[in-house]
Every structure is written in structure tokens, then in C-alpha cells.
Amino acid sequence: METSQRETSYRRVPDEPELDLYTIPSHSSWFSWDEIHETEKLALKEFFDGSSISRTPRIYKEYRDFIINKYREEPSSRLTFTEIRKSLVGDVNLLHKVFIFLETWGLINFGATSDDNDFTEVEDGESSIIKIEEGVPNGIRVGATPNSVKPISAPPAVEDGAIVNGSGFKLPPLTSYSDVFSDLLKQKILACGNCGQHCGSRYHQCAKDGYLICKNCFNDGNYGEQRLSEDFELKTNEFVEDSSNPGAVWTEAETLLLLESVLKHGDDWELVAQNVQTKTKLDCILKLVELPFGDSLLCSEAQRNEVSGSTNNLTSEKEITDAPTNNQEIAGSEDQCTKDINEDKDEENQGPPKRQCTAYVQDTSSSLMKQVALISSMVGQHIMAAAATASVTALCDENLHPKEIFDDQDFFVPNGLCSAASTTTNHEIERILNNDDSVAKERPPQSGDVMAEDKDDIPLILRVRAAIATALGAAAARSKLLADQEEREMEYLLAIMIETQMKKMQRKIKHFEDLELIMETECPVIEELEDKLLMERVSVLQSAFDLGISRWKDYPSVRS
Amino acid sequence: MKSSASPHSKAPFKFRIPTAENLVPIRLDIEIDGQRFKDAFTWNPSDPDSEVVVFAKRTVKDLKLPPAFITQIAQSIQSQLTEFRSFEGQDMYTGEKIIPIKLDLRVNNTLIKDQFLWDLNNYESDPEEFSRTLCKDLGIEDPEVGPAIAFAIREQLYEIAVQNVASARESRMSKKGRRGFEHVPVSKTGGASVDLVKLFGHRSSVVRKRKDWDIYEPIVDLLSNEEVDALEAKEERTAR
Numbered sequence: 001m002e003t004s005q006r007e008t009s010y011r012r013v014p015d016e017p018e019l020d021l022y023t024i025p026s027h028s029s030w031f032s033w034d035e036i037h038e039t040e041k042l043a044l045k046e047f048f049d050g051s052s053i054s055r056t057p058r059i060y061k062e063y064r065d066f067i068i069n070k071y072r073e074e075p076s077s078r079l080t081f082t083e084i085r086k087s088l089v090g091d092v093n094l095l096h097k098v099f100i101f102l103e104t105w106g107l108i109n110f111g112a113t114s115d116d117n118d119f120t121e122v123e124d125g126e127s128s129i130i131k132i133e134e135g136v137p138n139g140i141r142v143g144a145t146p147n148s149v150k151p152i153s154a155p156p157a158v159e160d161g162a163i164v165n166g167s168g169f170k171l172p173p174l175t176s177y178s179d180v181f182s183d184l185l186k187q188k189i190l191a192c193g194n195c196g197q198h199c200g201s202r203y204h205q206c207a208k209d210g211y212l213i214c215k216n217c218f219n220d221g222n223y224g225e226q227r228l229s230e231d232f233e234l235k236t237n238e239f240v241e242d243s244s245n246p247g248a249v250w251t252e253a254e255t256l257l258l259l260e261s262v263l264k265h266g267d268d269w270e271l272v273a274q275n276v277q278t279k280t281k282l283d284c285i286l287k288l289v290e291l292p293f294g295d296s297l298l299c300s301e302a303q304r305n306e307v308s309g310s311t312n313n314l315t316s317e318k319e320i321t322d323a324p325t326n327n328q329e330i331a332g333s334e335d336q337c338t339k340d341i342n343e344d345k346d347e348e349n350q351g352p353p354k355r356q357c358t359a360y361v362q363d364t365s366s367s368l369m370k371q372v373a374l375i376s377s378m379v380g381q382h383i384m385a386a387a388a389t390a391s392v393t394a395l396c397d398e399n400l401h402p403k404e405i406f407d408d409q410d411f412f413v414p415n416g417l418c419s420a421a422s423t424t425t426n427h428e429i430e431r432i433l434n435n436d437d438s439v440a441k442e443r444p445p446q447s448g449d450v451m452a453e454d455k456d457d458i459p460l461i462l463r464v465r466a467a468i469a470t471a472l473g474a475a476a477a478r479s480k481l482l483a484d485q486e487e488r489e490m491e492y493l494l495a496i497m498i499e500t501q502m503k504k505m506q507r508k509i510k511h512f513e514d515l516e517l518i519m520e521t522e523c524p525v526i527e528e529l530e531d532k533l534l535m536e537r538v539s540v541l542q543s544a545f546d547l548g549i550s551r552w553k554d555y556p557s558v559r560s
Numbered sequence: 561m562k563s564s565a566s567p568h569s570k571a572p573f574k575f576r577i578p579t580a581e582n583l584v585p586i587r588l589d590i591e592i593d594g595q596r597f598k599d600a601f602t603w604n605p606s607d608p609d610s611e612v613v614v615f616a617k618r619t620v621k622d623l624k625l626p627p628a629f630i631t632q633i634a635q636s637i638q639s640q641l642t643e644f645r646s647f648e649g650q651d652m653y654t655g656e657k658i659i660p661i662k663l664d665l666r667v668n669n670t671l672i673k674d675q676f677l678w679d680l681n682n683y684e685s686d687p688e689e690f691s692r693t694l695c696k697d698l699g700i701e702d703p704e705v706g707p708a709i710a711f712a713i714r715e716q717l718y719e720i721a722v723q724n725v726a727s728a729r730e731s732r733m734s735k736k737g738r739r740g741f742e743h744v745p746v747s748k749t750g751g752a753s754v755d756l757v758k759l760f761g762h763r764s765s766v767v768r769k770r771k772d773w774d775i776y777e778p779i780v781d782l783l784s785n786e787e788v789d790a791l792e793a794k795e796e797r798t799a800r
Contacts, residue, residue: 052656053756059766062765086676086773090760091679094679
């Protein structure tokens with residue numbers, strides 16, 4: 001047995017560090033590497049009666065451990081008797097018995113595929129307890145790469161690619177990842193065939209063999225061997241342009257141009273890009289997506305396409321787009337206010353505000369500005385104004401530059417926003433509470449004329465930040481409201497609870513009162529009964545005395 | 561049958577085929593008028609001998625052989641049974657005895673080479689079950705292979721048993737009273753019995769060395785019809 005310990009511990013070494021999990025049936029939970037269980041002794045008596053040198057507990061344990069280890073090298077495939085008997089010295093019949101025993105108890109081939117043909121006939125000499133897997137395990141089937149689904153599940157990417165490439169090619173069904181994206185990947189690292197440098201956004205490609213040279217080489221006349229300048233055609237590589245490329249930097253004028261083109265041409269990016277001129281299609285798309293209100297623009301665009309010809313819609317949407325871009329009057333805070341006003345106006349025109357709110361709530365894809373408008377319409381207007389003011393104040397504190405801008409531009413509010421925040425707030429509240437029609441009326445001409453002049457005065461970033469801050473403030477106010485409501489609800493519930501407890505107590509008190517009443521009525525009856533008993537006793541004693549029984553015996557009982 | 565295989569008794573075993581079922585391997589090879597009949601099967605020696613003739617008649621009828629075969633078949637079986645019975649009642653061998661069995665046979669298109677150890681004291685052994693498992697594990701589909709393997713094992717066991725009857729008699733003569741647990745030296749017992757102490761002693765593992773795995777591993781070849789024909793022709797030549 002001493003040697004068997006050594007043997008088994010040696011053999012278990014590969015198992016232990018990995019701590020692999022093997023499943024054995026619950027009825028075999030008696031199994032333990034270190035001992036031989038009674039079940040084993042009963043089933044395989046011959047090993048334990050000491051009858052033979054070839055059948056000892058030690059040998060049994062070696063057989064058992066080897067077979068189980070062998071199976072666990074590859075638990076998914078069925079271990080066969082023929083496989084193990086070549087590795088074990090001993091009577092094949094005995095080995096077969098041990099094998100069948102282990103198999104019956106599920107210590108081997110439990111959960112293995114019972115595919116009879118799935119045998120491994122010849123194991124190479126290297127296969128042992130420590131087995132290095134080569135190739136795909138039996139349990140794994142090699143199927144089609146899941147990437148093939150990609151273009152189907154993500155059609156926008158394909159669409160973009162098709163548009164950008166300008167060729168209306170269609171992807172075949174079951175396209176693989178590399179089919180779709182390999183071209184793009186290649187284009188990203190386009191290098192000049194001559195100088196070896198990156199080609200940038202524009203390069204020249206030889207129509208014959210696809211040989212590429214960069215713009216500089218083309219201008220210099222380095223066409224490479226056996227190629228003429230006529231062979232080359234100018235190509236623009238849209239994919240190279242990203243934020244690191246100068247093409248990605250947008251001036252305000254370009255942005256405005258883009259917005260105008262989008263309004264004019266919708267999502268016909270070819271036309272938009274033509275209009276913008278200095279930018280490519282991809283740039284235009286990216287820029288518009290980056291813009292905080294881009295979504296709303298596109299949405300409204302879509303609306304317009306649906307309800308084409310509705311001029312009323314067109315103007316309102318123009319206002320929406322104008323609001324963030326051209327708002328020059330009170331910058332961030334007023335930005336929001338004008339939004340409010342716009343909405344107020346819409347409400348006046350189109351019906352109750354509530355309905356509009358719910359409509360916005362359902363639109364999950366609405367842009368930031370839309371969210372701001374929604375949130376601001378949820379809270380009270382004076383809260384909104386306060387939040388806006390606070391946010392602008394905070395922004396001013398953060399940076400002196402915006403302060404100046406706000407101060408300069410703030411002709412609507414005479415005092416500076418920061419210097420006289422309170423007066424500003426009052427003013428705003430007053431104005432908004434009155435729901436000043438004049439402001440609303442003033443807006444359209446401003447957006448048309450005055451705004452156009454000063455459109456670039458306040459950087460877009462700043463306005464966006466102001467809007468964000470306002471939105472946060474509004475959200476905070478909104479959450480405060482919600483919290484208040486929640487608190488009220490809690491108080492109400494608590495009151496109900498207390499009331500219920502009170503009722504319970506009262507019921508109990510009433511119950512006890514009833515009990516008392518019953519007791520009271522019973523009390524005289526019992527007293528009467530006592531008197532009667534006493535009288536009886538007295539009479540009995542009296543009759544006893546009359547008969548001449550000694551007195552002392554009864555004395556205490558009479559006393560009591 | 562199992563009761564006779566009590567491993568406790570150190571007394572010599574009486575002669576029999578050392579398997580669970582005491583079945584005698586019978587091989588027939590009869591040629592009459594150019595017609596040759598070859599067959600191999602097992603026979604239970606405890607069956608009445610009248611069965612032999614019935615079996616012969618049945619076989620001839622099933623295989624549409626000339627009636628002359630009946631007596632030949634019956635005689636052949638009967639003589640082999642008689643030979644077997646002549647050993648019965650004699651002491652076979654004593655102590656532990658584990659022998660290597662080597663298989664090298666061709667059944668139709670299947671060629672099998674194999675080697676494994678067989679314990680002659682294990683009276684629970686079952687060559688038929690063993691060959692069934694072997695065919696199943698190796699995916700051998702030819703239904704004739706399994707019985708052929710079992711028969712080959714039985715033949716070898718029979719042969720060794722016969723050898724041991726003689727050697728047991730011999731050793732009984734030479735060293736009386738010295739028997740039992742101690743294994744009998746290989747040279748004396750006859751046959752190629754393995755050295756038990758070396759294999760199962762405390763110092764050795766029952767797990768074979770890697771290099772021996774190939775030796776004790778069944779090798780199965782599926783021959784093409786042409787190869788079978790060539791082999792048969794070769795066997796024919798060597799037989800003559």
C-alpha cells in the first residue's frame with residue numbers, strides 16, 4: 001500500500017493544479033482517490049481476499065486510478081476497454097470486470113457520447129496521463145464563422161460603405177467579415193508605391209493594375225515603371241480622414257453651410273457634400289452626427305419628407321435648428337429660454353403641452369437639446385430659469401472668457417449675468433411667467449435677420465455646455481420634485497399604517513370592555529351564590545349542633 | 561461452474577478449459593471428393609454424445625453437403641471430445657498462472673493481431689464476451705470475427721491446459737508438498753507463463769511502459785479481395 005500511495009499521488013499530479021471539474025453521478029459520490037470504498041470491495045471481491053499475488057488492493061487501486069485518469073484526459077469521448085487493456089498488465093478478464101464496474105458506476109464514460117463508432121483505435125505513443133490535445137476535440141464541430149451574419153445584422157455599415165464607394169455593389173448573401181471590411185482595412189493603410197508614405201485622402205490609382213502613388217509623386221511625374229499619367233485616375237480616400245486629418249476640422253462657416261445643405265437636400269449626402277465643397281460626404285455625415293442636435297435635425301428632416309410641402313412644419317423646424325446655432329441674444333441660458341418660448345408657442349398653436357411631453361418621452365432617440373426642452377417643460381418655468389441662471393453663473397466662474405461673451409451679448413438682460421444674477425433671474429421669471437408674447441413674436445425675425453449677423457460670436461461648444469448645464473439643473477429640479485412627491489407618498493402611506501394600527505387598538509379596547517361588562521354581570525350572580533352556600537352551611541351546622549356533634553371540629557371551617 | 565473456481569483453494573485444479581463455460585474448441589477440416597468443409601465451433605462436453613450425430617446431420621442438410629460428410633463430421637467431433645475427456649479428472653496445475661495469448665488470424669477480409677494476458681485461474685473469464693467487446697471497441701462489423709477470436713483464445717487455453725496436465729504430473733513427482741502460493745518456475749510449468757512477482761510485485765506498477773503499449777494493442781487490417789485471394793493462394797501452397 002505504501003507504494004500505491006506513491007503511485008497514485010504521482011499520477012494525480014496533472015489533475016490537481018488545474019482542478020478540473022468532472023461530473024460523476026450522485027450515486028457514485030462514495031468514490032475517493034485516496035481510499036477504496038466498501039462498494040468496490042463488495043463488487044470486486046477477488047482483489048481483497050488476498051488469494052493471489054496478481055490481485056491485491058494495491059493493484060486494484062492502480063487499475064482503477066489509471067482507467068479513471070485515462071477517461072478524464074478526454075471526458076467527452078467514450079473510453080473503450082480495448083484502449084485501456086493495452087496499457088495495463090494483468091488478466092484481461094479481470095481488467096474487463098474492473099472496467100465494467102467503473103462504467104456501471106459512472107466513474108468513466110459518464111456523459112460521454114455513446115457513439116460506438118467514435119473509438120480511438122490507435123493512440124500515439126506519447127499519449128499518456130498528461131495528454132496534449134492536438135486539433136479540434138471530438139466535441140467541437142467546426143461551423144461557419146459567426147462573422148458572416150455581421151453585414152446582415154448591421155446593414156448601416158454596409159450601406160455607408162456602398163454609398164461612400166459610390167458604386168452600387170451589393171454584398172452576396174452570407175458574406176464574411178473579411179469580404180465586407182477587407183477593402184476598407186486595406187484602404188486605411190494605403191501607401192504610395194513610389195515614396196512609400198501614406199497617401200492621405202487623395203491618391204492616384206493606375207487603372208491597369210491598381211498601382212497607387214500619392215499626390216506628390218503624381219505631381220512630380222513619378223508614375224512608376226511603364227505607367228503613364230493617363231493611366232492614373234484621382235481617387236479620394238474618405239477613410240483616411242479622421243480627427244487627426246485637417247479635413248476633420250470644421251469652421252463655423254462650414255458647419256452652417258452643412259446645416260443649410262442638409263436642410264435643403266435632406267440625407268442626399270452627395271448633394272450635401274457638393275454644397276459644402278470643402279468636405280467629403282463622410283466628413284459631412286460625421287459632423288452632423290457629432291452636432292448635438294444632429295439627430296433632431298435628421299428626425300425633422302424625415303418628418304418633412306413624410307409630410308412634404310407643409311410649410312408650417314418647415315418653419316418650426318427651422319426655429320429648432322436656429323435656436324442652438326444662431327442664438328445670440330442671451331447665450332446659454334436664453335438659449336434654453338427661447339427653446340421654452342418656442343415650445344410655448346407651439347403649445348399655443350398645437351394644443352395642450354402635456355400631450356407634447358408624452359410624445360417626447362416616447363422618442364428615445366431625441367437629441368440632447370430635445371431632452372433639455374422636455375425636461376424644462378416638465379418642471380416649472382421659474383425653476384427652469386433659476387437652473388439656467390445658476391448654470392451660466394457656474395460656467396462664468398469656471399472660465400472668464402465666456403463671461404465676457406455673455407456680458408457682451410446680453411443686451412436683452414441689461415445687467416451682466418454674473419454680476420447681477422438675482423436681477424437677471426427676476427427679470428427672466430417675470431418675462432417667462434407673463435409668457436411674453438412679444439418675445440415669441442420677436443423671435444422669428446431675429447432668427448432670420450439679426451442672428452445671421454452675430455451667428456459666430458459665441459462658440460458652439462460654449463453654448464452646448466451652457467445647454468448641458470441647464471439640462472442638468474433642470475434634471476436636478478425635476479428629481480427634487482419627484483423626491484418630494486415620493487416623500488409625500490411615503491408620508492401618506494405611513495399615516496394609513498398608523499391609522500390602521502389605531503383601529504386595531506380600538507377594537508381590542510372594545511373587546512376588553514365587553515369582557516369587563518360580562519364580568520360585572522357575572523359578579524353579583526356569584527356573590528349571590530356564595531351567600532346561598534353560606535346560608536346552607538349555616539343551616540347544616542345548625543342541624544348538626546342540634547344533633548349534638550362537638551363544636552371545635554367545625555369551628556375553623558365556619559370561620560372561613 | 562463458478563463454485564469450482566474458488567480462489568481460496570490452493571489445491572490443483574482438475575482439468576477443464578479454464579473459462580467460465582467449459583466449452584471445448586472443435587475444429588473440422590474434412591475433404592471428400594474434392595469438396596472441402598472447414599469449420600470451427602465450441603462444444604459442451606457435458607452434452608450427451610447423441611447430439612453429435614444430430615448436429616452433423618443438421619449441418620450437412622443446412623449446407624447442402626453430400627451425405628458422406630455426416631459420418632466424417634460426427635467422427636471428427638467425437639474423437640476430439642474423446643481426447644478432451646481423456647484429460648478430465650487429472651490435476652492441471654497449481655498456483656498462479658497468467659499467460660500471454662497471442663492472436664494472429666484472418667477472418668474473411670479482416671486481419672487481426674493482438675496480444676494480452678490471460679489468467680488461467682480466473683474461472684470467470686469469458687472469451688466470447690472478450691471478443692465481443694473487442695469487436696465493438698474496434699468497430700469490426702464482420703460478424704464472423706468475434707466468434708473466430710473467441711475460438712482462437714479457447715484453442716490456446718485448451719492447448720496450455722493439456723500441457724499443464726503433463727507438467728503438473730511431472731512437478732508432483734519431483735517436489736511433493738511444495739506447491740501453493742509460491743509460483744511455479746516458468747521453465748517447469750511449460751508454456752510461456754509470465755513472471756508474476758516481476759509484474760505484480762510491490763516494486764512494479766501494473767501500468768505498462770509506454771513502449772510496450774504497441775505490443776499489447778490490437779491491430780486490425782481490412783484487406784481487399786485481391787489481397788485475400790493472394791493470401792489464400794499462399795496458404796494453399798504452404799499447406800501442400
